[in-house]
Amino acid sequence: MTTAEQVLGRCSELDTISASDTWLERTHLTAEHRAANDVVGSWMEAAGLSVRQDAAGNLLGRREGTEPGMPALLLGSHLDTVPDAGSFDGMLGVVMAIAVAERLRHAVLPFALEVIGFSDEEGARFGKALLGSQAVAGTWDEDWWDLADRDGTTLHQAFLDFGLDPRAIGDAARRPEELVGYLEAHIEQGPFLEAADASLGFVTTIAAARRFRLSVTGEARHAGGTPYSRRRDALVGASEIVVAVERIAKGAGTLATVGRIQAQPGAVNVIPGRADLSLDLRAATDDERDRTWETIELEAERICADRGLRLDVALTHVAPAAPCAPWLQDAVIEGIRSTGDTDPMGLWSPAGHDAMAIAAITDIGMLFVRCHDGISHHPDEGVREVDVARGLDAFEQAVLAIARDLP
CATH class of the missing domain: 3.30.70.360 (Alpha-Beta Plaits)
Known part of the structure; x- marks a missing residue:
């Protein structure tokens, strides 16, 4: 069973995949993007997932449900970073999702289980956030092809250089009937859990x-x-x-x-x-x-x-605001309570997340993990092993609650 220590070790391994020798920087459609997909894909395969890269460069791992082709519960977050980033924003959620998939390797679930590592949440290279998740949501805007990075490379050319076909971007889109819902684990990026001495919280809505x-x-x-x-x-x-x-x-x-x-x-x-x-x-x-x-x-x-x-x-x-679905909030709350927290804290997220894009096609839920002093987008991002351990347990139990109470 994947432990919190292993999860943190994998986050540290991702720290080494950077465009800079002095800080962490991993942006969309770069050599670092490809290297991260390769490493994370190997972890997905080890968890028993079949792995593919979609038409937008997102990384996906899937395990079928009781029958092939069933709708999927999607777990994940993003693998890209801002310049001079911390170790956990986005990456922790992807690695935790893989760990949960590994823990549930032999569980009988009434849906397929998928893990996704979104390719571009931050928008650091082309100035447009949520490119990866908006492709999945089917909300791609053709005008984005003309976006250019600081070297003048357009998004269209970057797709070609990465080996992706811009004409196939629609293939990344998922239909609502293909999904049960989406769960994302993420560091809080705020000080409220730490102030309450709470390891975990559930998200009510995204700003x-x-x-x-x-x-x-x-x-x-x-x-x-x-x-x-x-x-x-x-x-x-x-x-x-x-x-x-x-x-x-x-x-x-x-x-x-x-x-x-x-x-x-x-x-x-x-x-x-x-x-x-x-x-x-x-x-x-x-x-x-x-x-x-x-x-x-x-x-x-x-x-x-x-x-x-x-x-x-x-x-x-x-x-627009992206409210978390009440039934998925209930599942996350049940997961948190299973760790011993009888009165979980609900928080609205002032920060944006991939979940807000995915809300266009399916219900969303989010689990927050305490981070040191609320620091994010900075090398001083920090999480405690005990909080990650509780987060893994809560995330796993949330998936099992969804399997039990699926609407």
Whole structure:
């Protein structure tokens, strides 16, 4: 039986598959992607799964149910990373899923069992997240073929270089009738389980998100020759908006982040005539997200009007909330309780996951594993062996609960 120690050892082995000698970086359709698929595929085969790579570069292992061709319960997460990544975001979920499949090698299940290692959740190479899972969900956008990495290689060319046929991308899509549901184990990427001294938690929903580009336009003038009464400083107006964004989101119980701001013309002795800023907005529900945005937009318009500035807004990304199915939440809760936690903690996930894409075609459920100080997307990501051990037990019991209570 695969143990937590072995799971952590496999995560460490994946750490060695990196484009950098000094940090962990493994991105979509690279030599490192291929090497990770090869190694993880060997673990899937050892667990008794038949292994294949789909038309999007995702890695799949399958064990049939009581009859060939039955719908599958899909377990998994992603194998790609951000630059300078930690050891567990995504990879832990894939390796745990393989371990559970190995533990259930001889179980009689009323469905096929599949494990998937998604090829591109982070979007680090082409700037578009969830490429692997959106291919599986059948929500591929043909415009994505023109996306290019920092070297100018398009996604279309990268497919060809990797040995994939872009014309066959539709073959990666799964039909709803092919799946029973999807379960994903993932580090929490937040501090709440650790604060509650809990190893595990169940996810209630994955964040509703919207992203915007805000452009504030004023007038560039001489920094020494223009008195305050004559200034239309775009950067000062944008800064006031940034402070308002934090205040409004805190009051609404949502999350809003300005991660980038750029002033033009960018000279030390020129009043900025334009400032462009990003806004990332997340909430547990679509309504909370949209109400927060409406308040932010009204306040930003007021600030600009008071300062004689113009505000332009462009929506760059939108994702609906992805609630976890109650029956799969119940299975995950039962799994957590089997480890001795009688009152499992439910959490909404502000971070995005492959599950939110797969929700387009089947019910989803998620298990969170405590991570040290909530740190993620950083080499200091850390999990404890005892939490992984409990996670394996809970994940296994959740699958058995689904087999028992399948709707």
